[in-house]
Amino acid sequence: MAPSATGDSAPMHIPAMSKASTINASVLHGPRDLRLEQRHIQEPGIGELQVAIKTTGICGSDVSYYKKFANGDLCACQPLSLGHESSGTVVAIGPHVTGFNVGDRVALEVGIPCGQCGICRQGRYNLCKKMRFRSSAKSFPHFQGTLQDRINHPATWCHKLPENISFDAAALLEPLSVALHAVNRATPTPGSSALVLGAGAVGLLTAAMARQSGCSTVTIADVDQGRVNFAIAKGFATHGYVVPKQLHTSSSCSSLYNSSNSGTSTPCEGVMTPASTISFQSSLDTAKTLAAEMLAEANDSSPLIDDEGDGVDITFECTGKEVCMHTALYATKAGGKVIMVGMGTPIQTLPMSVAHLREIDILGIFRYANTYATGIKLLCARNRPTRGGYVLPNLDEMVTHRFKGLDNAKGAFELASRTVDDDGNLVLKVVIEAE
Template identity: 50%
Template sequence: MSSTQVQASVLHGAKDLRIEPRNVPAPSEHEIQVAVHSTGLCGSDLHYYNHNRNGDILVREPLTLGHESSGIVTAVGSSVSNFSPGDRVALEVGVPCDHCHRCEEGRYNICKDMKFRSSAKSFPHFQGTLQGRINHPAKWCHKLPEGMSMELGALLEPLGVAIHAYRRSLMKPGMTALVFGAGAVGLLAAAVAKTKGAKTIIIADIDAGRVDFAVKNGFAHHGFVVPMKRGKDTEENLAIARETADGVAKVADDSGNAIGEVDVVFECTGVPTCVQAGIYATKPGGRVMLIGMGVPIQTLAMSAAALREVDLVGVFRYANTYPEGIEIATSASAPDLSKLVTHKYKGLESCPDAFGMAGRTKDDAGKLVLKVVIETA
């Protein structure tokens, strides 16, 4: 098999996407070639698109975005025996070194030499999935079961973040949880906790429409709309955070009793007042899961955490989550995760419109924007 020319969406600068030809060689011995079908857009993609950077990570060469993807196998390398052309797969787009201490203990998500598609952290950049075909190590591809849609296959990537967060939370069935942020990751975090047997899940967001969506579609038991307040200084912001935590504690459960403090907080916004409120809302001995990528420097009420032994736990991507993600996504007890895909676009030429929509909370018709998916096959 010789190289194949495909079209790729390439970022050359802030909001400067160009469709360009790219040669994809035959897959190497341990790779498979995949015709990319569905790619979901996430927050890091938006940062790169809008600013040509993601926090301190600068784009240093033309970069193809996209990493939440599924597709169809078109060719397999000579040593690959577990995939065949025509198989439908989800791509796990982080490729670790496989031999460092963290990789050997299974925590490959924090491998220092990780290459992650559509991230500009490594150089040369590991190109993303918004292109016609891509070669990827067979080890990091996962066969989709019959009946599972391609868009749901693409959602397995952000679902992996939620599963990884749940595992690190040490939650057990019967516990209570608060989720800050009712975007895609927050909704998935709530869905995982609910599927695993959480007694009560409260989801909190400044957007009443998102909170309503979460409760009506079974992602959470109860909702709380966070007041839009901003203090003039640290002391006032901490007071607002305490007020938010108090408001959550007064939410009534199904028996009419106030829920009070929760066992675990899944913080999916990165907004300082939400992180602060998460600490105040957690029971002594509980955990605050830091999922949202917010401002790099936070002001936190550390004494409120330390004196009650509230653990602040970082969550970065995922490891070994795809098989469980497939189980959850196809489970009858889980919410319908496909409802998170609110907007679909076809073709690479639609990428600018898709990125523009992904940066909104509602479309022109007033419909919620949760997850935008680009179909390229």
């Protein structure tokens, strides 16, 4: 199922007789070494569509590659086009493709599994060992991202859009899918209480999906006042908690930073103390304090804690940091669930007895599976309240900054790594739009 377009892998020689055209691509060659280059793209192959990219959102993993040429343990070893939160328009159709027409508006699901292995046949294709994911260095040659004029992509993984969904909102279907998958794993019952740690794009959308699924109380916590205020004002969460300055500027409480999409996270620079200087017990004490304060904050106006004061039914940990996992465990009541959404610190020391003795389920998620159709339905019905009366926020309002054209990609990446712009305005989701 792998795309055949040369624009979807490392630049390569195109035989003179093959039908190819030239496109522009934003290509990362090293840390902050972003170049606008020309690449060749062939006509779409069997089962493929050629899509003109209209909007690409910048994810925390993209920012990590931009700054370090690596994302966690994944180090890029050849030039890489970034971008995987994307939507566009069909401009050409390959052989054996049905159900699409030139001009169709589509959202791109950019992870391509093998479709043949046991895990794919079970429907959990996000766990496929042969998965190729755009803008990730995991596979080699790297599967090139969507910051290109056009790409060839399997029609199976292109989702048609109704006219009432904007290209910007369609690009946000990717982080929305992470949130949907997290809530699907949590299986909350109506009236449940939830806590979301991290108020980046994924954290906000996870809070919204928790509310949409029937959670009556959803508290979101972050170090950034602006993002917490946004979450409450726009209806993503019912309650907010800002980590006090004296906490998040000392010890590992600074880890309560903003969650990114696709299961990755981007730290707030300048507030981190090396973990080696902090004792494990100090971290646990901090987490206990944070958990108690978060619960108390919301409990002033809503029964967030149960009769025994044990905590919330579900905690969604959207930062991937150790102290946040500690906080999640202490904030979750006996018999509850902690959902690991963010991917950050790869090796963590956790107070497992807290989960063990209280039978707290710890569930991990990795990206998403079978979510795009649901996400599109939710966006189409955005103005219709759920049975509980909840109305999904307007995802277009999450886009705080727009950059026109691939030649402005560098400025977009620089801004995406910040929480406020030069004018002091909130930076939440930065997108690059076609000119």
